[in-house]
Amino acid sequence: MSNIEIRDVGEQDFERIVELNLAEVAHTSTMSIMDLARLDAISAYHRVIMVGDIIAGFLLAMGPKSRYINENYAWFKVHYPSYMYIDRIVLDAEYQGKQLGQLLYRDLFSWAQEQNVNHVVCEYNVIPPNLPSAKFHQRLGFNEVGFQWLPLSKNCTAILTADEEINVKTHKKVSMQCCDLSHR
Template identity: 30%
Template structure:
């Protein structure tokens, strides 16, 4: 069965919260109020379905968002314009099945029309090689490290340039075409369609 990525629905927030808090030490825990804040304010909050069941979620915000993450602030102190992936969670039974790549392809499809680069972090605790390899294979590179004051955890700070952004800005400015995959709310796309949209790293 295909993976479908779509906007989260309000009635799914309890399931998203449970998924987040079962993800382990690589993901910071959330409470219901914090998750509701993301639902109300995050410009990108999408879930993945596989075989009709929730398989994961991704939350992202732009660099001008009012976001209190110390990792987000680290990026904002150094870069003027970016799309920040606050968290991506894939259900344990779905890991290794393409859900993470479907999310990153979808997030890039959204971000590259609006921001010159994407930012995220990987916690450097325990065995981080799979996560670093995943991000490296998707075009991210380390631009520094940061110790989170609230947790004491060190994170590798990663950025990815978005090659299409300059062309989009030169061609359309702020007047993007009125198409379902561009405007919000966005329609659902299968993983295969997202893979066709995703671009590689900049030359």
């Protein structure tokens, strides 16, 4: 595949990014154009990967001092003094499996190191399982550094810690992942 470019997101990209996100909402969370504008404003890194003139995907990450309110981001804030938190990466189904996600991550890794940030963190579901994400992150050097149980819906607010209290119909188990860039 040729003619690939990674560039910063502009407001003109928002509609396409929301469309891409909607196609993968089972693995991300819903996001309107207004939500995206808010996330973009507080993000540290927000870039798209272009194939020719088509936006094939995007990656959105928050820095350690972001005003982001999210259970997973808050977990990392307790455990790491400095990190880049990957809020979401989405690729158009047509471009999945073509190493574009890996290119976006490598770009983020380089950018994070330029900012003197050595930890890139993210999470993915282990219950229900997201095996493609698990394999992808393992290949890129991510390791599990913890987990938490989170509610599946906004109606259920309890974050659980004891396995015996878990109801998989109301909660999901999230693997907290870290890639230490200081060893690269």
